[in-house]
Amino acid sequence: MGIDLPHEPSAGRFYLAGRASSLSAQIVADVRDALFSKKLKPGDLIGTEKDLAARFGVSRIVARDALRTLEALGIAEIKMGKGGGARVARGNPRLFAEALAVQLDLTGVRASEVLDAQRAIECMAAELAAEHATPADHARLHRLLAESEASINDATAYTRLSREFHMAVTEASHNRVLVVQFISLTHVSWPSQNPTLTPAVSQRVLDVHRELAALIEMRDGAGARRLMDDHVKMIRARRVAERDQPDHFHAQPDCC
Amino acid sequence: MGIDLPHEPSAGRFYLAGRASSLSAQIVADVRDALFSKKLKPGDLIGTEKDLAARFGVSRIVARDALRTLEALGIAEIKMGKGGGARVARGNPRLFAEALAVQLDLTGVRASEVLDAQRAIECMAAELAAEHATPADHARLHRLLAESEASINDATAYTRLSREFHMAVTEASHNRVLVVQFISLTHVSWPSQNPTLTPAVSQRVLDVHRELAALIEMRDGAGARRLMDDHVKMIRARRVAERDQPDHFHAQPDCC
DNA sequence: AGGTAGTAAAGATATCATCTTTTAAAATCG
DNA sequence: CGATTTTAAAAGATGATATCTTTACTACCT
Known part of the structure; x- marks a missing residue:
């Protein structure tokens, strides 16, 4: 091309x-x-x-x-x-993710800007996942939900599994451009540690994840989009309520 | 951070x-x-x-x-x-745009994947533009509409102005991450020449652009999002109806 | 204020050192 | 004796150094 x-x-x-x-x-x-x-x-x-x-x-x-x-x-x-x-070389999404992270850092964008862009990507991914997910995709989502349930008291494992769940939804869209962008944005926005996450919050997030997987399985694209929109908005609100400053990405305790 | x-x-x-x-x-x-x-x-x-x-x-x-x-x-x-x-360096969105274009090329993504990602970005941009646009943003949109009207019979100028209109909507969102992503994706997806664009098609697109500017001015985020969604879907459908091949980006005559 | 010279900095060259891969020869086993 | 494995040497490639050339900026002089 x-x-x-x-x-x-x-x-x-x-x-x-x-x-x-x-x-x-x-x-x-x-x-x-x-x-x-x-x-x-x-x-x-x-x-x-x-x-x-x-x-x-x-x-x-x-x-x-x-x-x-x-x-x-x-x-x-x-x-x-x-x-x-x-x-x-063959295409390397991780290299691209790093390049984006560098550029976003250098331009000093705010957490709110990154999260709105992430919301755009994840909503489209949820909608397209409802259209294109395969049986293997559904199985993977369910496996991640089960592992999250088992890790409800382990904030570190739960944070990692949560991100993997979002990644699995994005990959279920079968759109590689959305996958690359998801990886890039979450390099910037996803905290690696989440010490203030409580089991109660984890359970609530898990409930939303279950509902999302069900909507995808039902092929309800509009419903999946709406739920993802509300979900990422909630995350964004929690972030922005804490300090909306470029240099507080790392300190933010919230993820989903 | x-x-x-x-x-x-x-x-x-x-x-x-x-x-x-x-x-x-x-x-x-x-x-x-x-x-x-x-x-x-x-x-x-x-x-x-x-x-x-x-x-x-x-x-x-x-x-x-x-x-x-x-x-x-x-x-x-x-x-x-x-x-x-x-x-x-200071952050350089154009460098990032090139890096993304290279990686998308190397991974061989399809036009449909790029356009779905673009749809995600532009829908979010339209919604946020309805929330955040300034009087200067509105003036710029109107100026571009007027210039497009004056160039209705000049396919080259019209294509350029059309892209600038989309860029202006994205910048009116005041989200720099969306702007960077828009630049990147349109590097890959936006044809530089559009020889088959007719004045009739241009007029129809211009009408949609006018309506979109009006919705942004009315602060109707949901309406702006819906219209942009339909608009980019229409573009995508025209592209995919021609050949959905990675190497036919350049040959695609359509833009908006 | 303009021109020139000097200096600091990168651009580029030739060459040596080290590392990795491939191939051939020797040793071992059946 | 033939086949297979192991080891060593050779070849090919990059890593790194010292040095020369060109460019750009700044300070000084007219």
């Missing part, structure tokens, strides 16, 4: 002052162009440092600079040893 | 075989840790290649390797010349 990326010169580091562009930046641009024009696909060999240096008439360090950039962008995977070199 | 990133060693290139980790990878990890623990913030000086080389007891090329990676990740901005060196 042809991805229509921005052509304006201000598109990041591909347009630099001084030298029209550094030599390594030119190599990066060439490889990216080949990727987007489908001349390269995941698994293809991009080349060794020696190969690229020869091809572009530069030193190995320039080639290495370019490969380091491609690696950081998730485009290339590099291997040492005979038969090594750089190959086009 | 504390961003809770994955701590498992398999988190990308920060855990390498052979050498416990390359020297440059260690520098990258240190800088990232400093960023996430708030020891570094946007605008801060990370250091020159010489500084970092001295600090970590390595050569300038190792420091340069690390800085190249941080630059690619959008963490560092590098400047040549006296007073140059690397500083912590």
Whole structure:
């Protein structure tokens, strides 16, 4: 497919002052162009440092600079040893999640903004899960509910299982774009520890999760969306009632 | 704030075989840790290649390797010349948009998946715009509607203005996370050219845009959400009726 | 206020060191 | 004696260093 990326010169580091562009930046641009024009696909060999240096008439360090950039962008995977070199990577959602987390941190968005975006993703996921969930998806949701029940007194395990339940709902939508975005947003918004979670709150959340799984099983997309909307709104309200400050993500005790 | 990133060693290139980790990878990890623990913030000086080389007891090329990676990740901005060196970048949504586009391309998602994710983002944006739009936001929407009306017979200009209208709705939500996601998804999904757009279709889309602006102005969040949902569903249906293939993004003539 | 020179910084090159992978030879077992 | 396994060496690849070149910024002089 042809991805229509921005052509304006201000598109990041591909347009630099001084030298029209550094030599390594030119190599990066060439490889990216080949990727987007489908001349390269995941698994293809991009080349060794020696190969690229020869091809572009530069030193190995320039080639290495370019490969380091491609690696950081998730485009290339590099291997040492005979038969090594750089190959086009397969898509890596976790890398993307990290990139988003970094950018959100740097731009200083508020918890409320992240949670509203998460609400958008999870509501759509719930609706589409009601349409597309498979028997395996239903089984997974039920297994996670049972494990959550068993961990009702263990706040750490419960928090982890809760996130896995939301992840399972998102994956039941069979929309990989929503899955990637869910992973990214929850990297930012999901606390890893939740010391103030009580068994009473856990039980209430578990009840909502059960109802959601039932609506998905009944193929009630509108109902699943509404319940998820209320559920994530409740989480957001608890967060925002505590301090709505960019640097209080970590301190927030609430999840679902 | 504390961003809770994955701590498992398999988190990308920060855990390498052979050498416990390359020297440059260690520098990258240190800088990232400093960023996430708030020891570094946007605008801060990370250091020159010489500084970092001295600090970590390595050569300038190792420091340069690390800085190249941080630059690619959008963490560092590098400047040549006296007073140059690397500083912590400000958040760059366009970089994130490109990263997402690359990853979506590499994972081979379908147009329908991207458009469903876009529908999630735009519906939430419409609802929040109804709550948060300012007089300046309303004025901008009306200006864009007027310019669209004047360009009804110019498919290229109309396509551009149409995207700007959607962007303006998203910005009227005052949620920067939704804005970043909108930019990212439309990098992938929005055709740059639309040769088959007819004035009749343009007029119909313009009517929907007018109604949407009116609902936002009336603060009717539920109505704005419903209209946007139907609108993006219509776009999706037209796309999917043509070929639902990952590599036909570029060829799709439809936008709104 | 403008031009120039000096200095600090990154860009790039040639080369050496180390690591990883592959292949071939030797040893062992049936 | 043939097949299989183990070990070692060679080849290929990246990691890293020292050094030269080019760029950009700042201070000084006219």
